[in-house]
Amino acid sequence: METLLAKLRQTLRGRSAESAPLAGRVHREPPLEELVEGRWLTLPEGRCFLAEKAFALDQPHGVHRLGDLLAVPHEVWAPFLGGRGDAPFDPYEIVFFDVETTGLGRGAGTYCFLVGIGRFEGETFRLRQYFMPDFGEEEALLELAARDFAASSGLVSFNGRQFDWPLLETRYTLWRRPPPHPGEPHLDLLLPARRLWRSKLPSCALSALERDMLGVMRTEEDVPGYLIPELYSDYVSRGRTRPMANVFYHNATDLLSMVTLAARIGHLIAQPTESPGCDFVSLGRAYASQGHHERALEAFRRAANSTDRQEAAQGRRELGLLLKRLGRFDEAMAIWWAELEGNDVHPYIELAKQFEHRLKDPASARQLVLRAIERLKWGEIACADPDRTFQDLSYRLARLERHLGK
Structure with missing residues (x-):
């Protein structure tokens, strides 16, 4: 097995060596370290570029500050952690992560060429982005990312439960390495976002939530996500570094938006009576499914008092059924009589x-x-x-x- 792994490393390193001269011939652009603040690291597994930046907790990102998340009660996340709703979810012990890939597939041919990881450290939110300059350097990226993942007690992502984390697990498996984290508890922010706003917003994509809920305005440095695989291909084959700097910006903005989105969602869930514009029926169902009955009742009451007739009717229906399930029959009957x-x-x-x-x-x-x-x-x-x-x-x-x- 070790012989096969050595051959794999040699083959991939060969690809890297072949592409490097081509990059120099086709494009004469500034080296990556002149465009992105960071440094090259050399490990036994290969080379990797690390971009690292620390943000103050009072740093605004849209209408929220990064540190706003720290005021959210930990228990509000329980309905969204799957089977690990009882696991501790301390913001200082978890990592936010987002990957940029060579495609949208989840098979062996899709690489994670950029892994962004953010975490709270003291009075800052620290962002690290690990970048592999070619396919032969993948193991170095995985090694560095593994150190951050292994030091965390939980994960936060946006659609990472379905895409990012399974893909990373695949990459570690292909290198005969165990995944650096069990993958749970994992707060995938897409789930609560859909619970809160699916019936209120035309889209729950991160870009739509940035625009409609977070007040985040990306600069001209950003690139559309669908172009990113092509931009990496151009970097590897033609040495184009300038567009790759835009990919770093895109990835960093995704991570910062996850932090403020988590803050927005957490505060809405913690104080539903002060949370206009969210889907309280869906929120109540999420609470009820995890046994948080009083919070569910509060959400359903909020929906029942909505000025939207359909939402109000759904809220009263769910409220009556939950009261019935809890054995509070007289309260349930009062709701039904009124209907x-x-x-x-x-x-x-x-x-x-x-x-x-x-x-x-x-x-x-x-x-x-x-x-x-x-x-x-x-x-x-x-x-x-x-x-x-x-x-x-x-x-x-x-x-x-x-x-x-x-």
């Missing part, structure tokens, strides 16, 4: 169930079902499948009448 003059059959069915099964009052249950059938016939109740709803109500009515001996 009887609306255009939803749901409160009639829920109240009928309560009277039939819990209160042992089939006569009152029958009156509710009859009223629902009448309103359905007159078109006063809206539902996706009126015929199916009518059949269900008729079946319930027949059972109640048998019970009453009618």
Whole structure:
């Protein structure tokens, strides 16, 4: 196995040596270290460029400051950590990461040529970007990135659970190296962003969130993400360094936006009554799924009081169902009673169930079902499948009448 690995290193290093003269012939551009603040590192595994910068905690990035995240209670992230919702998530113990790749695939042919990693250190947020100048230097990049990952207790990314981290795991596996982190707990900010704003914003892409929620305006240094694989190819084959400096800017901005996005999301979740413009129904469901019932109830109440009629109706429905699940039947019934003059059959069915099964009052249950059938016939109740709803109500009515001996 070691012999095979040595041959792989030799083959990749050969590619690097072949491309270097070509880069010098085709383009005479400044070396990377003159365009990006950083330095070259030489390891037994190869060479890697490290760009490193520290930002003060009061550094603004859009409408937020980087240090705003430190004021977010750690427990608010529990619903978004998958099976590790009970894991500690201290901002000083986690790393933010983002990778730039040679393509969008997740197979063996896709490389992570730039790995950006950020973490809070003392009174700063420190950003490190590891760059491999050619394919033969990949192991050096992986070694340096591994040191940062291994020193963390958790990960933060944007869509990294589906793309960035699985791809990194693949790269380490191909080099016969264990991944430097178990991959959990992992806060993928795309999940809470969708929970909060999916029904409010046309897109939850990071660029859209920067524009609509964070007030981040990228400069002309930025490059579109879809061009980045081509720009790296030009760097390797033709020595073009100037566009690569723009890729460093793109990656760094992504990471800083993750920090302020986490701050924005965390404060919204921690104080939902002071959080206009988010999807409280989705937020409540996220809380409820993790057993955070009081927070879920608070979110559903906020939705129920929305000026948006559809959101308010969904909020009241979810609120009643959660109260029922918690055994707070009287509170749930009060919500359903208030909804009887609306255009939803749901409160009639829920109240009928309560009277039939819990209160042992089939006569009152029958009156509710009859009223629902009448309103359905007159078109006063809206539902996706009126015929199916009518059949269900008729079946319930027949059972109640048998019970009453009618």
